[in-house]
Amino acid sequence: MKKISRPSFILGFAAAIGALAALGAVAFARPHPATRPAKEAVVSVGVPSRAPLAVLSRPRSAKDDLPAALVPSVATLAGGPELPQEVQNGTVRITSSRLALADLGAKRISLYIVPTAKDRVCMVMANGPQGCTTVDFTAARPATWGMFDGDGYRTGAPTSVYGLVPNNVDRVTVVDDGGASTVAQLANNAYFLELPDPSALPKSIVLSFSDGGSATMEVPKITVGVYRGA
Amino acid sequence: MEPLAQRPASPFRRRLVALVALLVMALPPALAYAGTQFNYASGTGGVGGVFKVQNYTGRDYNQVWHQSGRKWTVLYHLTDGSDVAITTNTDNPTRWGGHIGYADAWCNNVNDNSFTTWTCQTTR
Numbered sequence: 001m002k003k004i005s006r007p008s009f010i011l012g013f014a015a016a017i018g019a020l021a022a023l024g025a026v027a028f029a030r031p032h033p034a035t036r037p038a039k040e041a042v043v044s045v046g047v048p049s050r051a052p053l054a055v056l057s058r059p060r061s062a063k064d065d066l067p068a069a070l071v072p073s074v075a076t077l078a079g080g081p082e083l084p085q086e087v088q089n090g091t092v093r094i095t096s097s098r099l100a101l102a103d104l105g106a107k108r109i110s111l112y113i114v115p116t117a118k119d120r121v122c123m124v125m126a127n128g129p130q131g132c133t134t135v136d137f138t139a140a141r142p143a144t145w146g147m148f149d150g151d152g153y154r155t156g157a158p159t160s161v162y163g164l165v166p167n168n169v170d171r172v173t174v175v176d177d178g179g180a181s182t183v184a185q186l187a188n189n190a191y192f193l194e195l196p197d198p199s200a201l202p203k204s205i206v207l208s209f210s211d212g213g214s215a216t217m218e219v220p221k222i223t224v225g226v227y228r229g230a
Numbered sequence: 231m232e233p234l235a236q237r238p239a240s241p242f243r244r245r246l247v248a249l250v251a252l253l254v255m256a257l258p259p260a261l262a263y264a265g266t267q268f269n270y271a272s273g274t275g276g277v278g279g280v281f282k283v284q285n286y287t288g289r290d291y292n293q294v295w296h297q298s299g300r301k302w303t304v305l306y307h308l309t310d311g312s313d314v315a316i317t318t319n320t321d322n323p324t325r326w327g328g329h330i331g332y333a334d335a336w337c338n339n340v341n342d343n344s345f346t347t348w349t350c351q352t353t354r
Contacts, residue, residue, distance in 0.1 A: 073327050079295060084347050087295045087322060120298065123321060127328040131321025133298050141299060146319025148326070152312055163319075224280055224338040225305045225316040 047213045048137035049168035055098050055188040056115055064098045066112055070126055074114060077122050077132055089132040090118030097124075100190035105160055107150075111190055113164070121164065123190070129162075137166045142215040145205050155227035158198040161205070164189055171208035176200035201226075265290060271337060271350040279339045281350050282307070290353040292335040293325035300342035304350075306333035323351075 066074060071094055079088035093115050100123075101111040114122040122132040129148045137143065145163040153159055161174050161184065172184040172191040178200035184193035195202065205217045271281030292304045292315070302324040305316040314333070315326045318340060337350035 073291070077323070077325075079323070083295050083349060086297065086346055087349075089322065125327075128326065129317040129319060129321070130325045130327045131319060131323050133321045144320055146317060146321060148317035148319075150315055150328075152314055153316055155312075220301060220340055222303065222318055222340070224303055224336070225313040225318075227312070 047139060047209065047211075047215065048142040048166040048207075050137060051167050053113070053121065053135055053164070053189045054167045055100055055113055055190070056096065056121070058098070058188075060096070060098065064112075066094060066097045066114070066124070067110075067126065070112075070124060073130065074122065074124050077114075077124075077130060078116065088118075089120045089122070090116040092116050092122060092132075098188060100188035101185060101192050104185065104192045105194040106157060109160075109192075111162065111192060113188070113190060123162070123164065125162075133164065135164060135166075139215075142166070143169065143172075143205070143207055143217060145202075145217060145219065147202060147219075149225075153201055153222060153226045154199045156198060158195045159201055160192065160194050161202050162190070162192045163205070165191060165207060168210045169207045170210045173206040173208070174202050175204045175206065177203045181206075265353050267351055267353050269349050269351050270335065272347060274345055274347050275343055276339050276348075277341055277343050281337050281339075283335045283352060283354075285354070286332055286334050287354050288329070288331050289333060289335055290329050291325060291327050292337070292350075292352045293323040294337040294348055294350045295323045296339075296342050296348035297344040297346035298322040300344055301340035302342060302348070303338040303340055305336050305338075306330045307336050308333055 074094060075092055077089055077092050097112050097114040099110060100113045104111060109125050112124045114124060116122060116132060120132045121135050124130045129146055133144050143163055143165040147159050147161045149159040151157055172186050173181050174184055174193050175181050176195050178197040180196050182193055182196055184191040201222060202219045204219060207215045270283045286309060292306060294302045294304055296302055299320050301318060301320050303318040304324050304326050305313045307313055315328055315330060317324060317326050335352035342348060
């Protein structure tokens with residue numbers, strides 16, 4: 001039998017200890033306790049189209065490709081097997097992505113739409129929000145909405161509002177709590193807007209339908225993450 | 231020539247082996263700890279709840295998996311008390327996909343009163 005040198009034995013033993021410690025470090029990552037709940041917000045209704053999103057059936061071009069740096073994180077939007085089945089989004093169809101809106105806001109963000117194997121749709125922005133949703137729009141849920149702010153709500157740069165709309169929406173207006181009504185950029189089933197006032201937050205989102213109808217979605221009052229002064 | 235295993239080790243060589251052994255032991259857990267995704271809160275219901283890691287470090291993203299259509303907020307909380315990289319939406323996951331150098335990670339259940347289990351995750 002080949003004789004093992006003393007240094008090799010020591011290094012091998014150390015590597016085994018290190019590997020065990022690494023397993024311990026991963027196992028140490030456990031959920032932390034929760035705190036108390038508050039009350040719920042309200043959404044008003046409208047009459048949306050239930051047809052599949054038109055943007056996903058238009059021909060693709062090279063500009064619809066996700067930036068290479070985004071692909072790994074977008075792929076993880078499928079969700080792992082450790083998550084409840086209903087929360088998993090299904091395989092993200094990276095090669096079916098569409099660039100919905102470009103050069104958005106001061107940071108000239110691009111907004112991509114990517115379908116999944118479970119017929120959900122993911123909205124993706126680099127270095128910002130990324131997530132998926134069902135697009136079975138109803139009167140109670142005529143569109144989706146989200147907002148984000150890199151430097152905190154009500155301070156610094158303005159808050160951005162975005163979402164997905166059904167095919168028959170031809171105008172999206174965001175009413176903020178500073179009293180302004182601003183028309184959002186709208187194309188390819190997606191809308192985006194930077195609020196005109198950096199201290200404002202959206203109050204409601206008004207959808208105008210191409211058949212003349214409209215729907216208003218109330219945005220719940222946000223209290224967490226809001227700047228409270230120096 | 232005398233085989234390496236039988237040659238008496240010099241003090242310098244012994245110290246070198248000890249140092250390398252120490253590094254081999256310390257590096258894997260350090261690498262496993264840094265950048266590792268972990269769940270920092272999980273549950274059902276809890277509308278209005280704010281869930282925190284309660285630890286400051288570099289993070290690659292912050293997200294909460296939940297029933298699509300329910301509103302959640304995720305943010306990075308800084309040591310000076312301010313909040314950055316905030317997003318509130320009904321998407322699943324509600325995710326901020328950007329890196330931060332030193333922050334706590336929080337998730338906030340705005341109106342998810344479904345029976346679906348939600349899970350807040352970040353990296354350390």
